[in-house]
Amino acid sequence: MRVGVFICHCGNNIAGTVDVQKVAEEMRKIPGVAYSTTYVYTCSEPGQNEIIEAIKKYKLDRVVVAACSPRMHELTFRKAVEKASLNRYFLEMANIREHISWVGDDKELNTQKAIDVVRMAVAKVMNNKPLFSSSFKLTKRVLVIGGGVAGMQAALDCADGGLDVVLVEKSPSIGGMMARLDKTFPTIDCSICILGPKMVDVAQNERIKLYAYSEIEDVKGYIGNYEVTIRKKATYVDWNKCTGCGLCMEKCPSKNAYDYFNFGIAPTRAINIPFPQAIPKKAKIDPNYCRYFLKGKCGVCAKICPTKAIDYDMKDELVKEDVGAIIVATGYSLMGVENFPEYGGGKYKDVITGIQYERILNASGPTGGHIKRPSDGKEPETVVFISCCGSRDKSVGIPYCSNFCCMYIAKQAILTKDHLPKSQSYVFYMDIRAPGKGYDEFTRRAQEEYGVRYIRGRVSKIYPRGEKLIVRGADTLLGIQVEVEADLVVLANAVISNPDAAKLAEKLRISYDTFGFYVESHPKLRPVETNTSGVFLAGACQGPKDIPASVSQGSAAASKVLALFSKDVLESDPQVSYVNPNVCVGCMKCVKTCPFGAIKEEELRDGRKVAKVIETVCAGCGICTSTCPCGAIQLQHFTDNQILAEVYAFASGK
């Protein structure tokens, strides 16, 4: 074995507080180390060339670079050793900058620490094995989960790029949250007017296969080769026959069904089309309210339907789709009004949430766009908006900002004034967050042009007085208690993850944070990737974000998929686990603990049952290796012996 050790000065970053010459000398004494040197900037081109030359000149078969963090330059040096025809896994890095020179002042101790750490890396590299990736084919189809604006954008971009897309939407229509909005900030253009055409594009695109009112049942496989099972939920209406004429909805005698689309601001019929622009524009029965399902008789819709599309016996249907990549764009949910009892949420009808108010403002909403308060249908004169309801409130477990409330409050206040010129809006806020393009100007317009009164402070209590609601709070700027007599109170309720977000994440084997938002691979550099290769994120499922951000992410995820599919075969990461069938005792504990389902049972020719790793699914965490009692399954590049070699090298430094 001929190990080469290269100690980087990193200018003065390392050499300033570590005696790099001494480290190099100590390494030279180690048996098996054939060459040891220092260089000013090892990562520079001449620095890399130095390594390449040394490998050739001294016939090195292993390389240790002691420099900065491997998280920074491991790939750089792997490529360098590869240029010298060494397998890239014959490289190890010792981190003597971030972990030593930058955090310790004592040069002598730093040097000793560096000697130990580099020696440990030398010990490890001596146990390294060459690893080779294998290639596999991929299915060039993509699954997009969620038909909101992010998902639609992703689907359209993928389709434009020539990919077949499977789009799965949980609710009866695509459109998501944006379809419910009245206007969008800061341009005040009509939300459905800009979204509607996109929805139609999706419907009409031949490359997009839409499953509305469907959910993901199961995901099997791995990047390039997923098999997805989709549950098409029963609508009790044969959508092949339904023309969306709406006759059934008109005649339906169950008039008190909960209107999910309108967030329950007013009831709808048990058979309904959620909104006029719905795609697909098809009816569906809500069996929780339908008389036929509740009482066993009615059948009005079935009788009236001109195409005989009603089918009360319809069952959920499972379909399978093969795809090579998955874009998750499942969006977000909102805290319900009942979560704010201190504001009388759920108790006073005229305390509503921002999204409910959005529906009241909307021309296609239950009030036809006329602002009427829910309790008595009167036009409000005083409207109070309260920001940060739930958001940034550790006491309810939501420390984060919901991102867009400040903006929509300003928008809704402006619209209120437009609708009811005599009205006056108040906004209780903590601080105004308007960092987007044209955003700050927009909130100023609300105050300056529309006379919206912004009060910096929290509301402590809301209670009724006659027909009015008294909003009592503090004005922290003036340092006084204020009371506003309001006709309508709008709560900017917190954005939360979907209730089933965790379940879906587990099916997809992606990570999610404490709040149920999906975790990207890297917050800055890999914002739409997940740690499961082949699964990408777009929109608010990753965290609260507004429309432009969601749309950009939709496009970004699509471009990632297109880039991925530009190859005909994929290469697997060889840093995966491997089972030595001669050693495996077949206890299958690894199978049970693998978070990725990457290990299966296999029967050998002699009838013995052993574990086997599906290389392409294995993500390389090594849980199996620390689970396996007999050491039969080893995570390549982090084998027991590689780690133990470091432990023993650590110990021999005494």
Place this chain on the structure above:
Amino acid sequence: MGPKKNPYLPEIVTVVRIIEETPTIKSLQVVFDDPERMKNFKFEPGQVGQLSVFGVGEATFVINSPPTRKEYLQFSVMKVGEVTSAIHELHEGDKLGLRAPLGNWFPYESMKGRNILFIGGGIGLAPLRTLILFMLDNRKDYGRITILYGARTPIDLCYKEDLKDWGSRDDVDLVLTVDNEYPGWDKKVGLVPNVLLEMAPKPDNTVAITCGPPIMIKYTLIALSKLGFKDEDIITTLERRMKCGIGLCGRCNIGSKYVCKDGPVFSLAQLKSLPQEEY
């Protein structure tokens, strides 16, 4: 009597040349660091040595260069375990430990004047090579020399230089075979025991010497018996896990015989007198 020699102490040797025989087999040529020792070192064809990679351990290999050529000692090593992997990591100039010679050897004296049939598979040609070269260096002492050698693919054939030489000699019959058809391969195709049956060599005045993977040996022994070879005329060399190399540590025995000390060379007649074990 002076102090007894410590049989466990290796002598230091230096690797002078490494030959990559196949992707998994390397041959090492080593010389003793003590030039006197190199000069006086004596061994017989078929004897083995224990190579030490210090810190990793020892493993047994046959000295496959013949006693008639003593510029160096050659060992061929297939990469299978810890020690052999470490040996594969060696470079020219590296130091090793060696305990040799150990074990018995081919009874070449009693083979004089007889025809010799060598049957080898894969790295199993190694112990045969030492005897083949030895016999070629004493060619007149022996009758016809036939060598049947097989491997999985042409890439897996060892000692390609030797094979070229033997193939071109008039006084050696060389038959090469590989397990399956292979692009560009114009010699025999088939498993060694089958090719042997096809060749149907005459057992008269012939000694058959075979070495290869256990399964090949098993069927070759059957084939030879079928061809009428007497048990005394069938000679094989065995492999076992060995540690001490001097018949003490107790793991390489077959019945009362220790492969490291009483072997590794056995005639089929001897093997048949031992308890049945998997070879």
Place this chain on the structure above:
Amino acid sequence: MVELKEKISEVFRDTNLVICWREGFDPIHATPHFVREESQIEDSIFNLFCVHNLCVYLPFLKEKAGILVKGCDSRTLIQFLQEGLIRREDVVIIGISCRGIIDVGKLMREVLYEAVTGVSIDGDSIKVKTVSREREFQLTSLLADKCKICRYPNPLIYDHLIGEPVESKVSWDMAYEDIREFEKKPLEDRLSFWTKEIGKCIRCYACRNACPLCICRDRCIAETRDPHFTSQSVELKEKFMFHFIHAVHLAGRCVECGECERACPVGIPVKMMKKKINLEMKELFDYETGINVDDKPPMYTFKAEEEKIKEHEL
């Protein structure tokens, strides 16, 4: 005894193999008995010397088998089933309600290992005849330690049951009193206790091979160089390493049958370490080994919110 043989016969007709006991080389030793022929049934016994946990053979058996289990042994079967190491349909279980067995090691030490030529049991007393004399003991004084704190005298899983159910008055706390007592000692005393005990170890691996849950057996990492967790040297730290391997691999799996301790020729209290872990498993995960087939061994599962694991402050 008639009942025993009848049951074995019945099961044997179905399985062609019943693992039970017969008399061993002297009257105080029984030995596992693999009944593969009808004629062998006659030799089968069950008495106070049937100490072995016969389940140890099951995971390696390639055939269907009948097996005799005492209450404590039956937990092994449940643990096997939890871990998927055997299939329920491959075993026919003859359970035996048990009043306790003799600590044969203790008995041998009592008679200074003198060869025993005869034994007779009368009520609560046991007469042991050795080559030179006869001695009488109270049965309770020779009872195995595990039997004194037995909470499961009746098999928890069986197809056939022999004997009247036995009541146990032992509580969880009583069963783990020894561990809590030991933990009252200062750290240094604990270390020196184990230094002395583990110092005796000869790494014969009898504890490991007698353990029904040590399913690696031949592949144990205490003997390998890949992975190289421990060397073959007899240094104390290497012996410690072996016992840690043993304990850690049995975490949340040991059913406390005590076979490890019984098998140990030099009397190391090997079971204590596992009992300590079991105590923690109960406290941390409310998990007890070998009780419910549907339980999951705690080291192979998790909860996102662990109620009992608090983050450690420095």
Place this chain on the structure above:
Amino acid sequence: MERIGFLKKEKIEEYLQSLSKKGELYVPVDVGRAVKFEKYLTGSSICLDRPPTLPPKSVIYPQSERLFKFKFKKDEGNVDLIEIEEVEDTKKRIIFGARPCDSAGFSVIDNVFIQTDTPDVYYERRRMNSFIAAKACDKPSAGCFCIAVGGGPFDDSGSDALITELEEGYLIEAKTEKGSLFLDWELIEPGDDHLEKKLKKKEESERLLSEYLGELKKIEPLDPKTESFNDENFWKRHLSKCISCGLCTYLCPTCYCFNITDEKKIFEGERIRSWDSCMFFHFTLEASGHNPRPDKFKRFRNRVGHKFMFYPEKYSQLIACCGCGRCIRFCPVSVDIREVVFELQKPRRV
């Protein structure tokens, strides 16, 4: 040259203290649930009333020992050099209180390790420098069968001195020249008067053992042609219960199989020889994964074969078993090697 002496019981401690000055003294000590040979320290209480759990084998043949150390050095050309440093142990060791079977065990190992053209210098050195006094057995212990394999409770082969415990003291008989080490003390009184008592004791002890063994009185070496030996079913029938641990071999005074492994730190290392057991799968496992003795049946067959067939074949019909009975007494599943050997010989007996 036989010399006899007598040591009063109350003088034993003083005696052992004196002995311990002549070399490293090992005596059987109760270490809690087991009796083990340990270095004698003032105050150690010697335990002679029961057979030691472990034979004193490890005193002369340690469970693990360093064969040599090696150091890595570099020359000017940065080439790794290796320096070997042999370990030479010339310490004098005294074993007091072995059993006759334990001493006989050393004789078995002597044949293999010393009577060969490549003697094991480590064992030989220790063996030559050690002095063994065996204590004769008064009564048979569970599983004892020394007389069946040519030994006896008062046998002195392999011992330098034989001790007989009498009521008032110990009769010490030197059996070799080295044995005088145990007698050359002022504490020792003339012993001839006690000889008769000893013979009586011997007779009694042999009678007890013989009665205990009943028909299992004599074990002959196995004929290499023993039919059942190659019959797989025979081994299945008798050894299904074996759990394949190494207890029998590690407790055996005659088992000597070993392993050699290297342990390395960064700049140095050592080659260690440690006990191994033929009952272990790893014992014969080859690097390729092939194992000529892959199951416990083949391994046990080899163990029985080694002791009762192969060894006798090589060493003039001597059996490599001293009949101490430990493998029977302590086997977790009570495998009885005598029973197996008898069964193997049955067809011939009938």
Place this chain on the structure above:
Amino acid sequence: MPQESKKELRIIGFLCNWCSYGGADTAGVSRFKQPTDLRIVRVPCSGRVDPLFVVRAFLSGADGVLVSGCHPRDCHYSDGNYYARRRLEMLKRLLPFFGIDDRRFHYTWVSASEGERWQRVVTEFTKVIHGLGPLKIEEGEEIG
């Protein structure tokens, strides 16, 4: 921070690549000064840390062992730290049974952004180990 004494103790840390190793990097980038005793071994995930590595480190001469992974729910491999938490907790409770002070072994969670937290963990853990002094386990039988 000035070194009080140059006498270091042997502390080894197993850090998961994605969070804690990154956290230690962040601490470095931010120049958060730390005591120098700790030597870091990078592993992909805290779930890769076999409790036996910790044991081996102690038996080979470590005076303190630190394991750090991603915060619960933040595991790069989604479940690794959950398994680690159970196994390491088991070990932490087992060590004192053998007489090894459980304060010598600490496991915790540090994310890639928590440079300051990492500094605190290292500083305090090192202090704890210095408070306990070197771990002494008898050599026992010297090999022959």
